[in-house]
């Protein structure tokens with residue numbers, strides 16, 4: 032199974048406590064070290080600025096280094112769904128979904144691969160981790 036990770040509203044700029052976000056990241060790195068991909072505006076069009084952005088947002092350096100090694104870049108332009116391998120099971124963690132992206136997921140019958148994280152919910156990272164553990 033592949034994991035797709037947004038950053039803004041998911042890892043950065045959400046009301047989830049940082050420690051919960053870090054627990055989620057550590058779980059992903061431990062269980063999906065070869066199958067995790069960035070799916071964020073900080074990594075698109077062949078440019079990957081995720082690591083800089085996470086460092087600027089005060090994530091622990093050792094964790095950021097691990098993420099830099101393990102999490103793979105994607106290359107997409109307009110729709111994030113263009114970067115998703117629809118032939119593989121996946122979970123895509125994001126705080127937003129465009130109508131066109133939703134239609135694409137529906138067309139492939141993979142809407143259940145999308146996991147919405149509410150940036151206003153302080154429990155969002157905790158819930159996402161529970162969801163992942165139960166998956």
Ligand SMILES: [Mg+2]
Pocket residue numbers: 037038039040041125126127
């Ligand atoms: Mg976002």
